[in-house]
Amino acid sequence: MAHPSSAGLVSNGMSGASRKRMDPFSVLNTFFLILISFVCVLPLIHIIAVSFSSSTAAAAGHVKLWPVDFTLASYGYTASREAFWRSMLVSLERIAIGTPLNLLLTILVAYPLSKEPGAFRFRIVYAWIFFIPMLFHGGLIPWYTTIKQYNLLDSIWALILPGAVPVFSIVLLLNFFREVPKELEEAATMDGAGHWTTLWKIYVPISKPALATLALFSMVEHWNSWFDGSLLMGDPAHYPLQSYIQTIVIQQNLTNMSRDEALNMALISDRTLKASQIFLGSLPIIAVYPFLQKYFVKGIVLGSVKG
Numbered sequence: 001m002a003h004p005s006s007a008g009l010v011s012n013g014m015s016g017a018s019r020k021r022m023d024p025f026s027v028l029n030t031f032f033l034i035l036i037s038f039v040c041v042l043p044l045i046h047i048i049a050v051s052f053s054s055s056t057a058a059a060a061g062h063v064k065l066w067p068v069d070f071t072l073a074s075y076g077y078t079a080s081r082e083a084f085w086r087s088m089l090v091s092l093e094r095i096a097i098g099t100p101l102n103l104l105l106t107i108l109v110a111y112p113l114s115k116e117p118g119a120f121r122f123r124i125v126y127a128w129i130f131f132i133p134m135l136f137h138g139g140l141i142p143w144y145t146t147i148k149q150y151n152l153l154d155s156i157w158a159l160i161l162p163g164a165v166p167v168f169s170i171v172l173l174l175n176f177f178r179e180v181p182k183e184l185e186e187a188a189t190m191d192g193a194g195h196w197t198t199l200w201k202i203y204v205p206i207s208k209p210a211l212a213t214l215a216l217f218s219m220v221e222h223w224n225s226w227f228d229g230s231l232l233m234g235d236p237a238h239y240p241l242q243s244y245i246q247t248i249v250i251q252q253n254l255t256n257m258s259r260d261e262a263l264n265m266a267l268i269s270d271r272t273l274k275a276s277q278i279f280l281g282s283l284p285i286i287a288v289y290p291f292l293q294k295y296f297v298k299g300i301v302l303g304s305v306k307g
Contacts, residue, residue: 044282051075051275058271074276084277086237087244090156090229092284094240095222098160102218103211106169111199113170114177134167147232158232159240163221169214176210177203216289223285245277 045065050058054069062068078084109130117123137143143162152158180203188198204211229243239247 044279047275048279050271051279053272055272058275074272075280077273078276078280083236083239083244084241084280087239087241088281090238091223091241093156094159095219097156098164098222099215099218101160101164102166102169103215105165106173106214107199107204107211109165110170110173110177111195111203114174130165130167130170144231153232154234154238156238159222159225159228162228166214166218166221169217173207173210173214176207180206219288220285241281245281 042065046063049065049067050063051074052067052070052072053063054071055073057063057068112120113123113127113130115123147153147158147162152161184202185198188202193201224242225240226242226246229238229240230246233239233243236244236247
């Protein structure tokens, strides 16, 4: 007769072997996700390859996923443009001011809205005040007129203040706050802590995944925005980077170029110039994303599901 312990070992071994074998759905799902990843990455690889290729190869369409006739001419021309670096500094300034302001106002709005109606009077009224603009936009002309009336045109604040309260981020964060155990707040209240202490000493420290996710959202939104810069900045010297790229690269506005720069443009392919500036414009966000990616999934899931 087999010993019971040996039977248990055989049973555990079989269950472990079965766990090691991936079911068909997992294999198919893994293959599908890898395919989607390649679809997302290949366009960026193609842009990088074009940016490092010669104008002749790019214009002829010979560049696929690897540079042809490697050259740094497009990057050299881009680096020589003072307007490019000036616009990048404007975008960096916008992120440096706009992202902390977005997070601060999101926290201050989400915390009271996360309370029950009995704990915060008129909570529903305040919630609708914030949520209605998310559903219905006042229109482009009233938006522009309001910014003009406050004398914000052609200033960095015109790019920051109109979107200082991101409602979508508020929705995510207030749902995240609702997941915080009530016992923590009750214990803090028994120790004499007020709402400000409870918010900054309890809620904010344990909300780092959600806040990191919202910070990434805010940074990407500020960095990629070009329409407001083109509309609200009268002086091209105040354009953020994406507005500069849209105006100079896409529209090929050569009015501000000197004669030598115009001659150099004739030696550079339009495709390689666009590719180099698009890649340089995306590089800062690509560099920042890995540091926040570990919080991304957790922050989205916890902030979007109400328990």
